[in-house]
Amino acid sequence: MNLENNSFEWQVTSGSALMKFCWRWLGSVGSHDGYASFPPGPENPGVYMVKLTACGTHRIYIGEAANLGKRLRGYGGRGAEHPNRPGMTTTNMKARVRRVLRERDGEIEVYLLELPACSGLSWCEHYPACKDCRVMLERLALATAYLRREPLINEHGFPKVLEDNPLL
Secondary structure, three states, rough: OOOOOOOEEEEEOOOEEEEEEEEEEEEEOOOEEEEEEEEOOOOEEEEEEEEEEEEEEEEEEEEEEHHHHHHHHHHOOOOOOOOOOOOHHHHHHHHHHHHHHOOOEEEEEEEEOOOOOOOOOOOOOOOOOHHHHHHHHHHHHHHHHOOOOEOOOOOOOOOOOOOOOOOO
């Protein structure tokens, strides 16, 4: 990730089509007495990226939400820590966040996808509130991350990591 002025871009071209993902840094996740505090996000729909760094490496999670602020708050807080389970994204992210923040070099940063995304695509009249449009953008961002060989932790058949890795 080429980070410049707290933001960066991913570009994808296919034939004459160009898609540009502009990611803007929202902030870092803090930890106080085992309580994870995410930076306040807008109460708007959108696509986000969470970058978790620990043990000298990082992994990213890309997601979409109807209310970004509410979704990010859902990853913070306290609660019982469970092993990762398929289909339990919020529970799994909460556990990952706590494990990473316990690491001496653990750090978590949050980025938001600038909307409207720069492309030659036509969006529906309800974009970005339209769930289908957000899911399409999330999937395009995930496909771009695959092509860029970004280290992903999304639960869609991505590479597994070792059990002792806090990013698991």
